[in-house]
Amino acid sequence: MALRINDTIPDLSVSTDQGDFSLHDWIGDSWTILFSHPKDFTPVCTTEFGAVARLADEWAKRGTKVIGVSVDGVEDHKKWKGDIESFAGSKATFPIIADAGLEVSKAFDMLPAEAYMPDGRTPADSATVRSVFIIGPDKQLKLSMTYPMTIGRNFAEVLRALDALQKTYGVPIATPANWQVGEDVIVAMSLDDAAAEAKYGTLDKKLPYLRFAKNPE
Numbered sequence: 001m002a003l004r005i006n007d008t009i010p011d012l013s014v015s016t017d018q019g020d021f022s023l024h025d026w027i028g029d030s031w032t033i034l035f036s037h038p039k040d041f042t043p044v045c046t047t048e049f050g051a052v053a054r055l056a057d058e059w060a061k062r063g064t065k066v067i068g069v070s071v072d073g074v075e076d077h078k079k080w081k082g083d084i085e086s087f088a089g090s091k092a093t094f095p096i097i098a099d100a101g102l103e104v105s106k107a108f109d110m111l112p113a114e115a116y117m118p119d120g121r122t123p124a125d126s127a128t129v130r131s132v133f134i135i136g137p138d139k140q141l142k143l144s145m146t147y148p149m150t151i152g153r154n155f156a157e158v159l160r161a162l163d164a165l166q167k168t169y170g171v172p173i174a175t176p177a178n179w180q181v182g183e184d185v186i187v188a189m190s191l192d193d194a195a196a197e198a199k200y201g202t203l204d205k206k207l208p209y210l211r212f213a214k215n216p217e
Contacts, residue, residue: 036130048152055159173200
């Protein structure tokens with residue numbers, strides 16, 4: 001069964017182009033983004049990994065590690081990084097998991113439907129779809145996004161979602177549609193008006209159940 005929000009991710013032992021380790025040990029107490037791609041040396045994937053490489057300073061500012069995964073091997077990952085860095089104009093400093101045995105792909109449900117058929121599977125079915133998993137410091141899954149192989153991901157949205165997750169982590173607020181850093185937030189219904197105002201100041205009450213507060217620092 002696929003991982004669900006607030007599930008603890010499996011503590012798998014993985015091989016990467018930067019060595020072998022367990023996922024939980026590598027995550028430590030950081031926020032983490034794990035993202036899959038179908039295969040090395042493919043066009044859309046190269047643009048995506050380039051986008052991730054260019055955002056290195058943004059991940060670091062947010063205390064977030066990133067790690068890729070595909071079904072290709074360590075040596076292919078090392079060679080492909082040269083192409084990624086040439087295209088991106090940035091170093092690809094994050095590790096890429098070599099998931100030849102599909103352990104990570106299956107545990108995170110990254111494979112297309114055909115890969116789970118009892119027969120009729122082709123080599124193409126082992127190519128992972130484009131998934132993104134944001135994992136909290138508690139090792140729990142906080143958010144997931146899945147795209148088909150033909151659609152490149154918007155990593156500006158991944159960054160926005162990470163900002164929203166970090167803003168709301170462990171506090172009684174939520175973010176509205178299209179929220180950006182610095183904008184007003186929504187106060188949770190678990191707080192009545194008096195408690196909400198004591199904690200967050202004057203409320204902008206749009207509806208009895210929709211109350212905005214200034215962005216808390």
